Amino acid sequence: MAEFGDFISAVGKFGVYQKLLVLFLSLPLLINPFQMIGQVFMVVDVPHHCNTSWIRAVGPNLTEEEQLNLTLPRDAEGSFEQCSMYSPVDWDLDSIMAYGLNATEKCSSGWVYPSAEPPSLLTEFDLVCDRKDLNDISQSVFMAGLLLGAVIFGPLSDRIGRRPIFLISLLLQGLFGVGIAFVPHFYVYMAFRCVVGASVSGLLITDLALATEWVGVSSRPKAVLISHCFVAIGQIILAGLSYGIRNWRLLEIAGSAPIFAFFFYIWVIPESARWLVTKGRIEEAKKALQKAASVNKRTIPPELLEQLKPETQTKSGSTLDLFRKKHLRNVTLIMSCAWFADSLVYYGLSLNVTGFGLDVYLTQLAFGAVELPARLSCIFLLQWFGRKKSQAVLLLLSGLMCLVVTSIPEDQPVATTVLATIGKFTATASFSTSYVYAAELFPTIVRQTGVGLCSMSARVAGIVAPLIRLLSEYHRAIPMAIFGSVPVVVGLLCFLLPETRGADLADDTGATAPELRSRTLEVLSKGDTTKDGADSEKGMRSCLESK
Structure with a gap:
């Protein structure tokens, strides 16, 4: 029986259909930076x-x-x-x-407060003095929402499909995001932010699955990282938006309402054909593949299409499946730690944008500007050095930058900001690498469950990061020391992970990375008559045989 990768090759590994899909999946991510760190600009300190x-x-x-x-x-x-x-x-x-x-x-x-100041979260809800910690606590509540979304939407996406979860997440983000602008009380604000966080989490993990399961082996990093580039662009937009709109309620509407422009996704976002096959919904999978082939101006050979059969031994996966087999258990534990470290240093730096001594909007612009090259560079880093080395080294560098910041005197804001910006670059690249790496390490029947578990680990770090910032009351270096030491330790652990560069995606829990590389070599040895396959066969074979 043909492997699913054969059908992707016949459809086109990264044709017009996949490019349009990645574009549609990426556009809503422009809004994600606003939801994640936009509150920083709503609580700018003023004299009182x-x-x-x-x-x-x-x-x-x-x-x-x-x-x-x-x-x-x-x-x-x-x-x-x-x-x-x-x-x-x-x-x-x-x-x-x-x-x-x-x-x-x-x-x-x-x-x-100064009467000339526009309304902000700080002035409207008195987030000062004994209530100032509510700012960081509310950020932790949002991160708890991200955790809740990972717990709910990860496994649910494996059960009912990627498409419905993606659409539900869009709807929730729009409704509750705009609703935040009309809340009468800060505790209601935090509750709404929690729901928005859950929707953002659902959006991210289903975006990852759809972006990886519709493209060929060599195009997976490109598909994922292009969508991440839209997050980087959103970071830059956030700096300009928050600078131009100082009224927090208007800023909330401006940052959330555009999500309703994507209502037409109900008709254009497809279900993952690979997921449909694992669920035995073969006829739906055939229609989805034929539609993709039609858009790519390809034709799937009828004899190949007839080989699309459900695997009788395939069953629905569960969280326990991630721990039953040694290779999946090791992957799950180490990748969960990697996502935890990524999130800790990423949000530790992002949420501290007001604490480096320079203008908050200028610092955010710098942070946003480095995210784009950081995510783009991953496309080449993953291809040249592989997933394992890239993940480990980027984590080590991001941690080291934070540790160096702790030794910089407080009266050197430029040096501190430069080092923090470099740390943001490597942390962003590391986070993007984790998304690609995790999607390749987990098999299809538990991919969303595995990624959801990793995302849960990242969200725990997101909850903890704002609370760690409160330790600066005892010594300003304590938070950055914690943000730096954790990724250094986890970066060393990542050297224990298997390499997945050039390997086909696993569908069941039995295949290991070396077995998948062998399987991919067998496919190559049969010859790939597609244009994409001819262009990449030589390089892929060299990569696989070197492992």
Whole structure:
């Protein structure tokens, strides 16, 4: 019986159909950076002080300066305290001015902000003083949503298909993303962000499956990483969007509403033919393959199409399947650690964009600008050096950059930002490599379950990353030391993974990477009459035989 790779070769390994599919899958990812780190620009710190309007009852004619001098203590530098005030007293104004106030307390009647500042999350929901930690906590809640999405949508995608999960995720992201702009309370805001996080997770893991299962072996990195480039472009757009729109509610609408432009995806996004075969839905798989061949101006030989049969031994996969066999257990554990480290350093740097000393919008622009070449470079790195070496070395470099940042003095913001930008480059490239690598390591019947488990690990890191930032209260170097040490350790573990460059995708849980390379060599030895196969056969054979 023919391998599924033979049908992809007949359809065209990366023809017009696949290019259009990758484009359609990639467009919604332009919005993902806004959902993930857009909150950073909604909580920009502004001067503030306690609301001490109580004194107006006894001194209605006081100027603002007189009011503040009477009711607010000053810090060591002579500035008004932002989080404390003199305790209100039941005295007349003359007594207050003659004797002054001594007892202090925390702000009990809210805070006052500059009237010229546009509404932000910080000013509208008072994310200052004792409530300032709610900012990082809400980022962790969003990451918890990403985790929830991985738990739900990963296995569900293996059961009911990639296409319905992709469409459901789009709908949820649009509805709750726009809904955030109208929330009356910060806890409602966090709940909506959690749902948006789950939808983003569903979008990412189904995008990965569809991008890899419709293309040939040699085009898999290209398909995945092109979609990741749209995330990088979205990072750059985010810098301009947040700079131009300072009202947080309008910014939320501008960053979420465009998702509704993709309603037509209901008619254009196909199901994975490879998944349909594993589920025994052969007639649907044949129609999907013939449609792809038609768009690519190819014809699938009837005798080859007749060989498309369900594998009788194939059954639905489960999370337990990832741990029953030694080779899958090792892959699952190490790749989960790799995704954890990727996410920890990536979000550790991204969410700290306000903490490197330079203008927040300029730093975000730099971070966005390096993501595009970082993701594009992966196409060549994975082809030249393979998956294992690329994954390990990129993790090591990203960790080392963070560790070096801890030794830079606080009064050197340019040097700190440059090193952090290099770290963001390698962390981004490492994250993109992990997506390609994981999709190739896990077999089709548990691919989404495996990727979903890795994504869960990444989301745990995403939850932890904002909380680690809170440790800067004890020493500014502690967060960056943690963000740096974890990827260094995991990078060394990645050298234990098998290489998958040039190997066909596994469909069941029995095949190992060496067996898949042997199987691919057998296919090559039969000869590939397609144009794509003729162009790549020599290089692929050389790559496989060198392993």
